[in-house]
Amino acid sequence: MSDKKLRIMVAKPGLDGHDRGARVLARCFRDAGFEVIYTGCHQTPEQIAASAIQEDVDIVGLSCLSGAHRYLFPAVAKLLQEKQAGDITVIGGGIIPEQDFQPLYDSGIKALFTPGATLDSIVDWVRTNIKPRA
Amino acid sequence: MELGKRIKAGDIRAASRLIRNIEDNVSEAKTTIKHIFPFTGNAHVIGITGSPGAGKSTLVDGLIEWHRKLDRTVGVLAVDPTSPFTGGAILGDRIRMQRHAEDPGVFVRSLATRGALGGLAKAVGDAIHVVDAMGKDVILVETVGTGQQEVEIINHAHTVIVVLVPGMGDEIQAIKAGIMEIADIFVVNKADREGSQKLHRELMTVLDMSKIPKDGWRPPILMIGNAFDPVEFDRGMTELTEKVKGHYDHLISTNQIGDRIRRKTRHELNEALRSCILEPVMKMLVTSGELDTMIDVLLKKESDPYTIAEDVAGRYLQDCIKP
Numbered sequence: 103m104s105d106k107k108l109r110i111m112v113a114k115p116g117l118d119g120h121d122r123g124a125r126v127l128a129r130c131f132r133d134a135g136f137e138v139i140y141t142g143c144h145q146t147p148e149q150i151a152a153s154a155i156q157e158d159v160d161i162v163g164l165s166c167l168s169g170a171h172r173y174l175f176p177a178v179a180k181l182l183q184e185k186q187a188g189d190i191t192v193i194g195g196g197i198i199p200e201q202d203f204q205p206l207y208d209s210g211i212k213a214l215f216t217p218g219a220t221l222d223s224i225v226d227w228v229r230t231n232i233k234p235r236a
Numbered sequence: 237m238e239l240g241k242r243i244k245a246g247d248i249r250a251a252s253r254l255i256r257n258i259e260d261n262v263s264e265a266k267t268t269i270k271h272i273f274p275f276t277g278n279a280h281v282i283g284i285t286g287s288p289g290a291g292k293s294t295l296v297d298g299l300i301e302w303h304r305k306l307d308r309t310v311g312v313l314a315v316d317p318t319s320p321f322t323g324g325a326i327l328g329d330r331i332r333m334q335r336h337a338e339d340p341g342v343f344v345r346s347l348a349t350r351g352a353l354g355g356l357a358k359a360v361g362d363a364i365h366v367v368d369a370m371g372k373d374v375i376l377v378e379t380v381g382t383g384q385q386e387v388e389i390i391n392h393a394h395t396v397i398v399v400l401v402p403g404m405g406d407e408i409q410a411i412k413a414g415i416m417e418i419a420d421i422f423v424v425n426k427a428d429r430e431g432s433q434k435l436h437r438e439l440m441t442v443l444d445m446s447k448i449p450k451d452g453w454r455p456p457i458l459m460i461g462n463a464f465d466p467v468e469f470d471r472g473m474t475e476l477t478e479k480v481k482g483h484y485d486h487l488i489s490t491n492q493i494g495d496r497i498r499r500k501t502r503h504e505l506n507e508a509l510r511s512c513i514l515e516p517v518m519k520m521l522v523t524s525g526e527l528d529t530m531i532d533v534l535l536k537k538e539s540d541p542y543t544i545a546e547d548v549a550g551r552y553l554q555d556c557i558k559p
Contacts (some may be wrong), residue, residue: 105350106260107323132324137348142331149337153330156337156344158252187249234260235253 106234109159113141113150115178118168123195127163130221134229147174151181154190161232166196176209183210191232195219240271243369248343254366255345259359269362272369277497279311279368279375280484283393285355285415288381290399291425293332294463296376298473299480300336303374310336311367312344314378315357325349329378343367354388355379361504364392384414391503394496395483397476399423400439402431410438411445419455420483423476427459428468451490453483517552 112128114121121143131138139157141150154162162182164175171194179192194206195215203214212231215224242250257265282299284292296312303310314329327346336342345367347357356379357363367375379389389396398419410416422439424432439457448454456479460472487493521527533539 106262107348107350109256128326132319132326133322135319135323137318137325137327139327139346140331141334142328145334145337149334152337153334153344155248156252157327157330157346158249158256185249235256 108136108161108228108232108234109139109157110136110228110232111139111141111150111154111157111159111162112165113145113153113162113178114143114165115145115147115150115174116166116168116170117144118166118170119143120167121165123167124165127165127195127221127224130225131228134225136228147177147181150178151185151187154182155185155187159190160234161191161193161228164192164194164196166194166198169197171196171198172202172205175206175211179210189235193227195224239268240369243268243272243366244275244371246370251343251366251370252345255347255359255363258362258366259347259350259357265362269365272365276365276368279364279372280395281364281375281377281393282480283377283379283389283396284399285379285382285386285389285396285418286399286423286425287383287401287404290381290401291460291463292378292381292399293329295397295399295423295425295460295473295476296329296378297333297336298469299374299376299477300333300342302473302477304336304339304341307341308373309341309371310343311370311372311375312342312378313347313360313363313367313375314344315347315349315355315360315380317380318348318350320351323350343370343372349380352388353386355382355386356388356392358507360392361507382415384412387415387418390418391500394487394493395420395480397421397423397480399425400435401426402429402435404435410435410442416442420453421476421479422455422457424457424459426462427472428461428465432459451492453486513553517548521548 110131112124114124128138128140139159141153164178166174175194182188182190191212192210193213194211198214198216206214213227239250239254243254254265254268284296286292300310316325316327316329318325325348327348330344330346333344347359349357352358360377364375377389377393379386396418398415400422424435436457436459443454458472458475458479461468463469530544534541
């Protein structure tokens with residue numbers, strides 16, 4: 103009787119202590135029936151990648167409101183690739199100007215959510231695109 | 237086998253995947269556990285339990301730091317509760333331990349209870365084996381925030397630390413059965429707060445009343461102050477880690493470690509028997525729809541639960557019910 107659960111890590115990279123959004127999302131993923139690992143604020147990409155592997159998550163959701171998303175998001179995706187964990191999906195959210203979308207997609211970020219995105223739309227995206235492994 | 241070898245070689249992805257397969261009840265996980273089982277039983281397993289917000293994760297972080305200074309490798313299994321309504325969970329223990337995230341000598345894995353009631357997850361026993369087979373010297377098992385009765389940790393840990401904070405009730409709480417009986421070490425955490433001396437006195441009284449067997453161990457009571465006062469917190473952590481080591485040495489020198497390992501092994505066998513005997517029967521009853529039929533029969537009072545259970549047992553367990 104296998105009981106596969108989706109595991110998702112919610113992480114805040116870089117010098118950014120504004121975690122209300124990340125916490126609301128974590129709670130929302132919990133209510134969707136996912137197991138949510140929350141890392142807290144001020145994480146380096148290295149900490150996030152290492153934690154994602156130790157926790158065997160299906161997906162990492164990065165939240166960044168500081169403007170450093172062009173550096174931090176690709177860094178996490180690249181580190182996961184280097185550690186043979188490129189199968190872990192990386193998505194992001196925060197204050198992200200539209201012209202940054204394509205470079206982020208090109209660096210391996212699979213989806214981006216900006217202010218105005220509904221919680222349901224985020225959960226739906228995860229449900230549609232991510233299947234628990236094992 | 238393949239996965240087993242990778243785990244012994246320290247492959248983190250392989251280890252965390254196996255823990256996940258155990259949690260998800262994937263049948264291949266049992267095969268891998270069979271392969272790694274001979275290589276387990278070497279680590280010192282330390283349990284940390286106490287009420288929600290008592291400071292367990294912060295103490296675990298301190299224990300990681302101290303063991304790493306002595307060049308000992310550390311595995312952490314941290315349990316947080318699963319929602320009874322949605323099946324989801326917020327696993328937030330590792331927030332306090334993130335300074336060790338990149339240290340290759342530290343492996344931290346969060347687990348959700350998934351309905352288990354004893355303060356741990358059902359997968360914890362096998363997950364300890366996995367971390368043990370990875371070669372970690374010390375395994376720290378952090379329970380969910382516990383109340384009075386969640387004492388499952390004693391079936392897994394060699395040393396149990398019970399973390400208390402001031403202001404949680406009167407002296408009757410201290411003499412109640414359950415969690416107050418399982419401590420090898422008491423920590424009065426947040427001891428800079430009002431009421432910590434009173435709690436300390438109450439614990440002393442409780443211990444004064446308990447019989448200590450010959451070669452026995454009287455659980456020490458440690459006062460650990462504000463985690464934001466580094467000097468004071470370090471002093472407390474040094475004392476705690478000395479007592480943890482002292483308790484382990486005591487278990488070995490008096491050979492009580494043998495009893496603890498036997499208790500742990502017995503528990504593990506119980507779980508395996510349940511999983512190999514009860515679960516397949518339940519699965520058959522559920523998938524065939526027979527279970528629902530039985531419930532209908534009971535609702536109509538046409539039979540009773542014991543008669544039905546004995547009928548099922550008669551089908552599968554002939555040897556046990558022969559007169």
